[in-house]
Amino acid sequence: MFCKNCGKEMADGTQFCPSCGQATAQSVSTSNGTVKLVVHRKKSFYGCAVGTKIHVDGQLAATIKSDGTATFDLTPGTHEVIFDMWSANEKTNIDLPADCSAVYVEIGLKMGLITNKIKVISIRNEK
Numbered sequence: 001m002f003c004k005n006c007g008k009e010m011a012d013g014t015q016f017c018p019s020c021g022q023a024t025a026q027s028v029s030t031s032n033g034t035v036k037l038v039v040h041r042k043k044s045f046y047g048c049a050v051g052t053k054i055h056v057d058g059q060l061a062a063t064i065k066s067d068g069t070a071t072f073d074l075t076p077g078t079h080e081v082i083f084d085m086w087s088a089n090e091k092t093n094i095d096l097p098a099d100c101s102a103v104y105v106e107i108g109l110k111m112g113l114i115t116n117k118i119k120v121i122s123i124r125n126e127k
């Protein structure tokens, strides 16, 4: 391949041009390769005004209400995601494959006899 800055030839897969130091497409696609994690909370009447706290890798990342959506740019790999509502936690490990552009997670309220909690309804990967 050839450097897009100075035009010098270099070995395929090189991340920086040895002649001028310009970053090649290879380095851009690997270092900026984040995957979108899109979480949507299914619309529900019950508990609609109560926020669901979303923790990603131990950090509070967003709070969404009924029919709300939160989007995170994350590195590919497995992330621990906790959905917290009424102090009932749903913990899930979500895998973000590097060859996907986005992973869509649908969550919703599940009614229980003692506790009502948020559950993961579906996870869908988009190439």
Ligand SMILES: [Zn+2]
Binding pocket: 003, 004, 005, 006, 007, 008, 017, 018, 019, 020, 021, 022
């Ligand atoms: Zn160059």
